[in-house]
Amino acid sequence: MTALDRRADSRDGSVAPARSDAGARRVDRVLMKGNEAIAEAAIAVGCDAYFGYPITPQAELLEWMARRMPEEGRVFVQAESELAAINMALGASAAGARVLVSSSSPGISLMAEAMSYMAGSRLPVVLVNVMRGGPGLGSIGAAQGDYLQATKGHGHGDYHVPVLAPSSIAEAIDLVRDAFILAERYRTPVMILADGILGQAMEPVAPAFRTLERQRPDWALEGAEGRPPRVLKSLHLRPEDLEEQDLALQRVYDEIRRSEQRWAGERLDDPDIVLVAYGSAARVARTAVERLREDGVGAGLFRPITLWPFPSEPLRHVARGARAVLAVEMSAGQLVEDVRLAIEGALPVSLHGRMGGMVPSPDGVVEAARRALSTGGEDGR
Amino acid sequence: MTVGEPLVEQEGRTVYRRPQLLSNPTSYCPGCGHGIVHRLVAEVLEELGVGGKTILVGSVGCSVFAYDFLALDSVESPHGRAPAVATGVKRVRPDRVVFTYQGDGDLAAIGTAEIVHAAARGERITVIFVNNGIYGMTGGQMAPTTLAGQQTTSSPRGRDVATQGYPLPVTEMLSLLPGVQYAARGSVADPALVGKTRAAIRRAFEVQLEDRGFSIVEVLSTCPVGWGLTPVEAMERLRTTVMDAYPVGTFVDRARGIAPSLPTPGAPHRSVTEGF
Numbered sequence: 001m002t003a004l005d006r007r008a009d010s011r012d013g014s015v016a017p018a019r020s021d022a023g024a025r026r027v028d029r030v031l032m033k034g035n036e037a038i039a040e041a042a043i044a045v046g047c048d049a050y051f052g053y054p055i056t057p058q059a060e061l062l063e064w065m066a067r068r069m070p071e072e073g074r075v076f077v078q079a080e081s082e083l084a085a086i087n088m089a090l091g092a093s094a095a096g097a098r099v100l101v102s103s104s105s106p107g108i109s110l111m112a113e114a115m116s117y118m119a120g121s122r123l124p125v126v127l128v129n130v131m132r133g134g135p136g137l138g139s140i141g142a143a144q145g146d147y148l149q150a151t152k153g154h155g156h157g158d159y160h161v162p163v164l165a166p167s168s169i170a171e172a173i174d175l176v177r178d179a180f181i182l183a184e185r186y187r188t189p190v191m192i193l194a195d196g197i198l199g200q201a202m203e204p205v206a207p208a209f210r211t212l213e214r215q216r217p218d219w220a221l222e223g224a225e226g227r228p229p230r231v232l233k234s235l236h237l238r239p240e241d242l243e244e245q246d247l248a249l250q251r252v253y254d255e256i257r258r259s260e261q262r263w264a265g266e267r268l269d270d271p272d273i274v275l276v277a278y279g280s281a282a283r284v285a286r287t288a289v290e291r292l293r294e295d296g297v298g299a300g301l302f303r304p305i306t307l308w309p310f311p312s313e314p315l316r317h318v319a320r321g322a323r324a325v326l327a328v329e330m331s332a333g334q335l336v337e338d339v340r341l342a343i344e345g346a347l348p349v350s351l352h353g354r355m356g357g358m359v360p361s362p363d364g365v366v367e368a369a370r371r372a373l374s375t376g377g378e379d380g381r
Numbered sequence: 382m383t384v385g386e387p388l389v390e391q392e393g394r395t396v397y398r399r400p401q402l403l404s405n406p407t408s409y410c411p412g413c414g415h416g417i418v419h420r421l422v423a424e425v426l427e428e429l430g431v432g433g434k435t436i437l438v439g440s441v442g443c444s445v446f447a448y449d450f451l452a453l454d455s456v457e458s459p460h461g462r463a464p465a466v467a468t469g470v471k472r473v474r475p476d477r478v479v480f481t482y483q484g485d486g487d488l489a490a491i492g493t494a495e496i497v498h499a500a501a502r503g504e505r506i507t508v509i510f511v512n513n514g515i516y517g518m519t520g521g522q523m524a525p526t527t528l529a530g531q532q533t534t535s536s537p538r539g540r541d542v543a544t545q546g547y548p549l550p551v552t553e554m555l556s557l558l559p560g561v562q563y564a565a566r567g568s569v570a571d572p573a574l575v576g577k578t579r580a581a582i583r584r585a586f587e588v589q590l591e592d593r594g595f596s597i598v599e600v601l602s603t604c605p606v607g608w609g610l611t612p613v614e615a616m617e618r619l620r621t622t623v624m625d626a627y628p629v630g631t632f633v634d635r636a637r638g639i640a641p642s643l644p645t646p647g648a649p650h651r652s653v654t655e656g657f
Contacts, residue, residue, distance in 0.1 A: 049473050075472045079465065080498035087462035087495070091438065091469025094456040095477075099469075113459050121457060221454040221470065223477055225433030229404075231448045233439070233457035 029204040034169045034194060035060035037205055038102070038128055041176035043068055044209030047126075048097035049075035051085040053107060056140040057196040058130035061102045082107035086114040086127070093123040094232050096220025098180060102128035104196075105146050106137065108154075115189050116155030119249070120234025122219070124183035126176070127161075128192045130199035133357040141357020142196030142280055147334035150193050151308040158246055160253050161189045162260060163307040165278040169203040175305070177210055182260065186252050187219070193307060195330065197280040197359070253309075262305040263314050267293060271300035273369050274319045276339050277328040278304050281360060285328045288365035299369060307335075312342035324372040325349045328365050330358075348372065400424050402432045404452035410517075412612025414569040414602030415443060418511055419450050421575070422482070425583045426453075429590065435478040438467040440492075442484040442518045444511060461492025464499035467506040478589060480507040485526040486516045489551045496551065503560025503594040507585045510552070510597055513604040514623065521607035525549040528626050533607070548626065552599040556632040556641050562594035564633040568601040570620040574629065584634065593636060601627055 032040070039061045042050070050069055052062040062078065069076035075092065079085035082103050089099045103111060108129045118125055131146050133139035150163045162182050166172035175192055183190040221230055236242035267289050268274070277285035282303045292299035302318055304311050319325055325347050327336035336351040343349050352368035354360045400423035407416040426432045437453040439445055441460035448455035458466040463481035471479040488496050488510050499506065515533055516522040522535040526548050530539040556564045563585050567578025578600055585596035601623055605615035633640055 049469065051469065077468065077472060077502075080494055083462065084465040084468075084495055084498065087459065087465035088469035088472070090458070090462075091456065091466035091471075092473045093469070094466070095436070095470045095474045097469075097473040114462065117457065117459050221436045221456055222474065223434035223436060224452065224454045229448075229452050229454050231455045231457075233448070233455075235445060235457060 028206065030207045031202045032169060032205050033060055033200060033202050034172055034198040035130065035200070036064045037169045038172050038176055038192070038194070039064035039068065041173040041209050042100040042126070042180075043072060043074075045177050045180050045212045046098055046214060047074070047100045047180075049077075049089070049092040050100045051077050051079050051088040051092070052102055053079050053082045053085050055082075055104045055107045057132055057142070057199045058102050058104045058128065060199070061128065061130070065100075082110040083113070086111040089125050090114050090118055090121075090123060093118065093125050094121070094221050096217050096222065098184075098214070099125045100128070101125060102130065104130045104132045105134050105143075108146060108149070112149075112155035115161065116157050116159060117234050118189045119155075119159035119161065120157065120245070121232045122187040123189070123232065124180075124187055125189045126179040126183055126192065127189060128194060131193065131195045133355070139357040140196065142198075142200075142330065142359065143355065143357055144195055144279060144281060144330040145332070145334070145355065146193065147307065147329070147331055148337070150191050151310070151338070154191075159249060160256075160308050161191050162186070162256055162309070163191045163193050165193045165305060165307050166198060167279050167282040167303060169198065169201070170205045172198060173205060173209060177212055180212055182256075184217075186256055188252065188256075193279065195280050196357070257309040260306060261309050261311040261314065263311040264303045264305060265318060266301040266303070268300035268302065268318045270298060271318075271322050272298035273324045273326060273373055274300050274302050274315075274322050275326050275328055275365070275369065276302045276304070276315065276335065278307060278335065279330075281328050281330050284360050284362055285365055287362040288328075288369065291362060291366050292369055297369070297373070307338075310338045310342065312338070315339065315342045316344070316346070319343060319347060322347060326365075326369050326372045327351050327353075328360055328368070329353045330360065331355060400427050402427055402452050403450060405450050407450050408446065409443065410604075410606045412603055412605035412615050413443070413517075414513065414600070415447075415511060417569045417575060418509065418600050418602065419447065421579045421582050422480075422509060423451060425579065425586055426478070428583065429586055431478045431586070431590070434476070435480070436470050436474070438463045438470060438479065438481040440481060440483040440487040442487050442516065444482050444484045444487065445518075447482045461487050461490070462495055463487070463492065464495040464504070464506070464508065468499055468502070468504050471504060471506050475505065478507075478586065479505075480509060480586070480589075482509045483511070484517070485510070485512040485514060486524045489525040489549050493551075497555070497558075500555045500558050500561050500595045500597070503562070505589055505592055505594060506596075507589045508595075508597040509582065510599040511602050512599050512627070513602045513607070514548075515604050515607040517604045517607045521604070521609075526551075528622065532609075550627070552597060553632060555597060558595075560595050561597065561633050562635050563588040563596035565597075565631040566599040566601065566627060566629045568619065568624055568629050569603070570601070570616060570624060577629070581631065588634075588636070591636070601629070
């Protein structure tokens with residue numbers, strides 16, 4: 001019996017509690033880097049295998065797994081490239097394992113190929129992107145320039161992956177578990193879209209990492225003893241067959257759109273202006289909302305947590321009485337596209353975006369909000 | 382009944398049972414070697430009694446269809462990535478038999494990094510590497526394994542080594558790596574060679590079952606359509622021109638003391654700087 005069998009057979013799939021949660025050394029809060037917290041959360045969830053490759057600003061996640069996964073008797077492989085890492089994940093997932101992969105923007109680009117194959121072959125995996133500045137080698141500073149890549153398909157072909165965007169380390173811990181739930185519920189890759197600030201910053205978190213029940217998948221490869229062989233593939237050469245597969249995939253996406261949209265709101269009581277932001281940019285936007293409120297401006301924050309599916313209907317709803325909408329992002333105008341699609345021209349939508357590892361300042365956001373209210377939608381980068 | 386036992390003797394001919402792991406008649410071109418290699422793999426897995434616990438990792442090229450003809454749990458890989466996919470399968474299912482089935486475009490061009498590093502890590506997988514020196518699926522373009530001077534649709538004046546490089550002897554290269562426990566090159570050029578290739582494939586899977594490390598069997602094969610030859614002419618070219626360039630044999634079987642006479646990287650040995 002392999003380690004995988006043992007965990008699959010345990011009733012709730014529980015694993016040993018995270019060390020910081022172990023009785024005698026029980027503490028209420030611990031300081032953790034985002035990268036480390038995400039890694040430990042995945043271990044608690046019951047991640048069987050991790051594959052990665054060093055890249056800043058996510059290297060601590062790899063290093064944490066290099067130490068912790070063998071302690072738990074689980075699989076850790078430092079691959080020769082991000083290409084190899086995601087394909088190892090493809091194989092482990094096909095064999096029924098719960099798999100985590102992480103990287104940062106340039107490495108995520110290399111993974112697009114296999115992510116498309118995994119979407120087409122209906123293979124679950126959780127991929128963490130700790131975004132850095134781009135394009136190209138860019139910078140190692142925090143950025144959100146991979147929004148469109150993450151939400152509009154990533155690789156080739158008609159597919160999506162659910163994208164979860166934490167804006168604090170505590171939330172990242174919760175979303176790791178949610179990501180595995182979504183991945184297994186819908187048999188799909190899921191992406192956690194973080195950024196260099198979330199990966200590198202340390203925050204106090206309650207070390208109550210949660211486990212996740214597991215059921216042995218009825219599609220996984222284990223050898224065809226006593227049953228017909230299973231083939232996990234995306235190739236369907238007859239157009240009729242491929243379209244049927246594609247339609248099945250679209251029905252899954254429809255269900256995800258219906259059931260899994262998530263967002264959070266703050267100060268959305270009768271707002272004049274709705275700021276829309278996710279991840280680290282949402283934390284700046286929150287500060288700006290507070291300052292605007294102190295100055296008597298009716299500002300509120302709408303924070304999408306699922307970037308795909310984008311919570312369009314909720315945004316349209318909360319913005320109904322407002323005069324303007326402002327997207328705040330660490331990119332050149334990517335999130336704002338989904339905001340405009342959601343608002344459907346009902347209100348002026350403007351952009352405040354910084355790039356290259358530069359982070360919007362609360363003052364800059366306040367100013368952009370005032371400008372949006374007075375001019376009715378002028379972009380500022 | 383084991384595979385290879387005669388089913389019936391009739392009219393002076395011995396008829397062998399068709400391996401049950403061969404699920405469907407193949408749809409490869411006339412004279413293509415894939416059908417032979419599929420059968421050898423099926424026979425060996427049945428002989429070893431491991432068909433029910435074996436996972437096939439497919440590749441891209443004509444070999445992509447292997448899962449249509451072998452009744453095995455199978456997963457598709459992106460082009461060249463099969464050794465990485467197999468690494469993932471084997472690491473979480475170490476008690477299963479895991480093998481890749483790859484052509485030379487897949488393994489020796491786009492997948493060079495994956496094959497080298499899976500071998501370097503000594504992954505407990507078996508690689509069946511079918512080398513016909515050409516990209517068959519896409520219409521007969523030059524591969525890294527294409528012979529010097531060979532005409533293909535992308536080397537219409539013949540492979541010019543001055544600009545298109547020399548054929549890549551992947552199996553010899555991999556033989557230098559200590560993680561490689563077994564490496565051999567066979568051929569489907571005649572029945573005797575097919576028999577030896579079958580023995581090599583069996584040995585490669587035994588090495589995996591013994592948990593020794595990485596094993597690879599390269600099988601020199603034909604592509605009559607891509608080569609512009611009849612099946613008979615293609616077999617003749619394989620037996621002569623191709624096998625002159627790619628010698629068959631066992632390069633590594635460390636458990637049996639067969640290894641290249643080179644210092645093992647990372648192991649203590651006399652300094653190579655002597656006489657340098």
